[in-house]
Structure formats: C-alpha cells, structure tokens
Amino acid sequence: MIDRPESGERAVLVHLTLRSRYEDLLELKELAKSAGTDPVYVVTGSRNKPDPKYFVGKGKLEELKGVIESQEADIVLFNHALSPSQERNLEGYLGVRVVDRNGLILDIFAQRAQTFEGKLQVELAQLQHLSTRLVRGWTHLERQKGGIGLRGPGETQLETDRRLLGLRIKQIQQRLDKVEKQRHQGRSKRKKAEVPSVSLVGYTNAGKSTLFNRLTGSDIYVADQLFATLDPTLRNCQLPNNSEIVMADTVGFIRHLPHELVAAFKSTLQEASEADLLLHVIDASNDDRVETIYQVNQVLEDIEANEVRQLEVFNKIDLLNDIHPKIDRDDLGNPTRVWISAETGVGVDLLFQALAEIFSNTKVQRKCYLEPDQGAIRAKLFACATIISEKTDDFGGCELIIELDTKYLGLLKSVKTEEVV
Numbered sequence: 001m002i003d004r005p006e007s008g009e010r011a012v013l014v015h016l017t018l019r020s021r022y023e024d025l026l027e028l029k030e031l032a033k034s035a036g037t038d039p040v041y042v043v044t045g046s047r048n049k050p051d052p053k054y055f056v057g058k059g060k061l062e063e064l065k066g067v068i069e070s071q072e073a074d075i076v077l078f079n080h081a082l083s084p085s086q087e088r089n090l091e092g093y094l095g096v097r098v099v100d101r102n103g104l105i106l107d108i109f110a111q112r113a114q115t116f117e118g119k120l121q122v123e124l125a126q127l128q129h130l131s132t133r134l135v136r137g138w139t140h141l142e143r144q145k146g147g148i149g150l151r152g153p154g155e156t157q158l159e160t161d162r163r164l165l166g167l168r169i170k171q172i173q174q175r176l177d178k179v180e181k182q183r184h185q186g187r188s189k190r191k192k193a194e195v196p197s198v199s200l201v202g203y204t205n206a207g208k209s210t211l212f213n214r215l216t217g218s219d220i221y222v223a224d225q226l227f228a229t230l231d232p233t234l235r236n237c238q239l240p241n242n243s244e245i246v247m248a249d250t251v252g253f254i255r256h257l258p259h260e261l262v263a264a265f266k267s268t269l270q271e272a273s274e275a276d277l278l279l280h281v282i283d284a285s286n287d288d289r290v291e292t293i294y295q296v297n298q299v300l301e302d303i304e305a306n307e308v309r310q311l312e313v314f315n316k317i318d319l320l321n322d323i324h325p326k327i328d329r330d331d332l333g334n335p336t337r338v339w340i341s342a343e344t345g346v347g348v349d350l351l352f353q354a355l356a357e358i359f360s361n362t363k364v365q366r367k368c369y370l371e372p373d374q375g376a377i378r379a380k381l382f383a384c385a386t387i388i389s390e391k392t393d394d395f396g397g398c399e400l401i402i403e404l405d406t407k408y409l410g411l412l413k414s415v416k417t418e419e420v421v
Contacts, residue, residue, distance in 0.1 A: 009074035009097075011037040012067055016056065016080065017046040024255065024288070028079040028101070030205075035108050040071045054093065055086045065094055077104055102129060105254065120179075124172045131165050196359050197246045198237075199272040201300065202281035203292040204252030207315040211281055211342035212249040215351070241356045248275065253299045255291075273305035276405075277358060280312045284339065285319035307410040311354060312337040318344050325350055332419055334358075358406060365403045365420035368412060372396035377411060384408050 011032050015025045025042070032039045045060050054061050055078065068076065075097045076090070082100035090098040099107070106126050113122045200208045213219060216235035237247045250272055272278060280296065282289055293312075300306045317323045318341040325347025328337035335354035340347030365388070370378050372395065381387070385404035392398045401420060404411075 009037045010040045010072060011075050011077050012064065012071060012073045013039050013042045014056065014064065014076060014078045014080075015042060015044050016050075016060075017044075018050065018080070019048055025079065027255065028077065031101075031104050031108065032077055035104055036111070037075065037077070039077075040073060041067050043067060050080070050086075053086065053089055055080065055082055055090070061090075061093065068094055068096055075099060077101075120172050120176055124169060124176065127165055127169050127172070131162065131169070195244060195246055196276040197248065197274070198277045198279055198355070199248045199250055199275035200279045200281055201250055201272050201296060201305075202252065202279075202313075203283065203286075203296055204254050206252070206281045206283045206286075206292070207342045208252060208281045209249055211279075211313065211315060211340075212247065214342050214345060214348055216247055239356045239359065240352050241360055243356070243359055245355070245359065248272075253296045255295045269303045269305070272300065273303050273308065275305075275308055277355075278305065278308050278310045280310045281342075282312060282314050283316050284314040284323065285316045307413070309358075309406060309408075309410045311335060311358065313351060314339045315342050317341050318346065327354055363403055364406055364409070365401065366412065366417045367399065367401050367420050368415045368417040369399050370397055370415060374415065377415060380411055384411075 013025075013028055013032060015028060025044070029039055029042075043060070043064050045056065047057065051057055056064065064076065067073070073096060076094060076099070078098065078100045080100060081102050082090070082098070087098050087100065106122070106129055109122045110126060113119045200212055202208050212233070212235070216237050218233065218235050233249045235247055237245050239245060250269065278300070280293070282293060286292060297306065300308075314323075314337060317325065317339050323339055325341075326339050327335050327350050328339075330336050335357055338347065338351045338354050340351055342348070368381075378398070378400075381400065381402055381404070385402040385408065388401040388403060390398055390400050
C-alpha cells in the first residue's frame with residue numbers, strides 16, 4: 001500500500017488540455033494552496049482523450065516520474081477526475097499518492113467544515129467518493145491465484161468494508177434528513193411571518209462572506225482562498241425602508257463541482273432554491289467572470305434554483321480603474337445588477353436601495369404569451385400567480401394577464417411578456 005502523508009506535502013500538479021473537458025490551471029493552483037500543499041512543479045500537456053490506464057500517455061508518465069524524483073514530491077494532484085483504476089495504476093507506477101480534482105475538493109471541504117451538519121455533509125460526500133475506490137487500499141490482500149491454501153482474505157475484507165461503509169452512509173443520511181426537516185420548519189416559519197429570504201450565491205472566493213458581513217454586521221470567517229467558509233449562516237438584515245429580510249450565506253460554487261458534494265449539501269443548497277431572491281455575487285476583476293457566471297448558473301439548475309429571481313452583484317470594483325458604483329436596470333426600470341466593493345463598502349448603499357425596491361412592492365402585473373409547448377410554465381403560473389384573464393388562439397398558444405409576486409418573475413424568463421398599463 002502507499003503511505004499516506006498527512007500534511008505539508010510537496011505537490012506536483014498535472015494539467016492536460018483535453019478537447020472534451022476544460023479545466024483552469026490557475027484554479028488548480030489555488031485549490032492546491034487551499035488544501036495546504038506546496039505546489040513545486042506543474043506538468044502540462046495535451047491529448048485528444050485520456051489514456052484509459054494512466055490518463056496520461058507513456059511519455060508524459062515517464063516525465064512525471066522524473067519530476068517527482070527530482071522535486072522530492074510527496075503527492076501528485078490531477079486537475080481532472082480520475083477513475084479508481086487510473087488512480088490505482090498511477091500510484092503503483094509513481095510510488096506516491098495520487099489525488100484527482102474531486103478528491104482535492106473533498107479534502108478542502110473536510111478541512112473547512114465546522115458545524116455538526118457541515119461535518120456530516122462532508123463525511124457523506126467522502127464516503128460516497130471512497131466507496132468506488134475501496135480496492136485501492138486492499139491490493140495486498142487480493143487473491144492472486146486459485147488452489148487450496150492460496151485463497152487470500154482480500155475479497156472478504158472488501159465486502160466487509162463495503163458493508164460498513166454502506167451502514168455509515170445510511171446513518172449519516174438519516175441524520176441529515178432530520179437536519180433538513182429542521183431547516184424546512186425554519187423556512188416555513190419565515191414564510192408564515194412573510195419575511196423575505198435572500199441567499200448569496202456565487203463562485204468561490206467572489207466575496208460572498210465579505211458582503212454578508214457588510215450587509216448584516218456579522219463577523220463570519222473571511223479569507224482570500226477557495227471555500228473559506230462552508231457552513232450556511234442566516235442573519236436578519238434591515239433595509240432602508242424599515243422592512244426586514246433574512247439573508248443566507250451559502251457554500252461557494254466551482255467549475256465541475258463534484259456530484260457527491262451537490263448531493264451531500266442538498267439541505268444547505270435548498271436555502272438557495274427556496275429563497276425569494278438570489279444575490280449572485282461576481283468577481284468583477286476576474287477576466288474569466290463570464291465562465292464563472294455560467295458555472296454558477298449550471299449548479300443552480302442542478303439544485304432547481306434557476307427559476308428564482310436573481311440580482312447580480314459585481315463585486316471588487318475597487319480593483320478596477322474605470323468602474324464606479326451604479327445600478328443597472330432592465331427596460332421596465334427594475335434593478336438587475338449592482339456594482340460595488342464589499343471590501344471598502346463603496347456602492348453597498350446602492351445595493352440596499354435595490355433590495356428595498358425589489359421588496360417594497362412585491363406584486364406586479366404582466367401580460368404574457370405562452371407557446372403550445374410551455375404547458376409546464378402555465379401550470380406553475382396557475383399555482384403561484386393570480387390569473388386575471390386567459391385567451392387561447394388557433395395555434396394552441398395562450399395569452400395570460402397575471403398578477404404575481406416578484407419572487408416568481410424567474411418563471412417568465414423564457415416567456416414573451418409586457419407590462420400591464
């Protein structure tokens with residue numbers, strides 16, 4: 001078996017350019033530093049598709065082995081998702097521990113989780129990830145050949161481990177189900193009290209926690225690193241019009257967030273899917289911000305929060321020279337984007353103003369035309385809006401005049417609409 005070093009590893013990073021999947025090398029370096037490793041060398045290359053046995057080609061594998069020896073590296077971090085067999089083959093050939101992108105993110109989450117719920121969620125994600133890689137730790141016990149006296153205990157040990165893992169996963173899921181029920185009860189109470197909820201979402205390290213502290217006067221942990229905070233925090237927030245909202249700081253998103261984490265953090269991410277408004281915090285100084293916006297919206301779609309109304313908050317304008325705090329509006333005059341700096345406080349008053357506008361008059365009327373294939377949207381509108389009138393045409397479409405709460409405006413993203421005068 002490969003010895004597992006505990007911390008402070010000298011890490012070699014491996015980044016390949018693949019046609020089928022794009023990963024960011026700079027992001028891998030940040031992940032490696034956030035995990036507590038010391039990146040000493042980066043091996044790069046390109047392939048049309050991964051090698052099924054080692055992910056990298058034979059030549060790149062020899063180069064990687066040489067780099068590990070010359071740099072006295074303890075661990076190799078791949079900027080890609082590896083199959084269990086690829087991890088096992090690489091560790092056997094290279095003689096050091098190999099961790100893929102998903103395993104690296106899971107390790108960071110394990111370091112950051114502080115609350116009981118957060119630790120349970122991370123443990124669940126790790127066990128689900130480990131369950132497909134059990135064989136790696138028991139290769140020394142595997143049966144090599146048949147015959148009396150030559151059958152090893154490897155298969156029995158693997159089955160035992162799988163059973164124990166399955167039991168532990170079941171226990172954690174039962175505990176998280178209880179936590180989810182408690183969260184649901186809390187949300188139900190807030191809805192009965194008609195207190196709007198706002199969730200901060202965004203790419204990791206976009207400044208969500210800094211903004212959360214600025215808006216609510218809290219003092220949650222902030223650091224210039226990926227996934228600095230994991231555990232959700234809820235605080236009351238007073239708006240300029242004296243109305244009150246509940247604000248939630250959620251876990252940061254990242255490109256190709258492992259499915260195990262999305263599943264494990266379901267109850268936490270529901271704060272976003274059941275919010276009245278999403279504050280999508282964006283790092284305005286990031287040259288790759290268009291891609292990060294896309295990745296966040298992909299995760300929101302995965303957790304069925306893509307129909308919740310969004311207000312984009314372009315943060316860190318203090319790092320830009322030609323951008324001043326402002327509110328961008330749509331054709332109807334509704335705020336859609338606010339440019340601020342959570343670090344310096346510049347433009348935060350405009351964000352408060354936009355929030356006050358959004359929650360001051362929550363009912364709007366819209367005339368909308370639904371295509372024949374938009375029956376699902378029609379059903380949702382009938383469930384959450386007041387239908388003032390409905391007319392159908394000869395082509396199977398219908399024209400609706402509706403009154404609905406602004407928090408449901410996201411339902412009309414793909415619908416032709418106009419304001420009712």
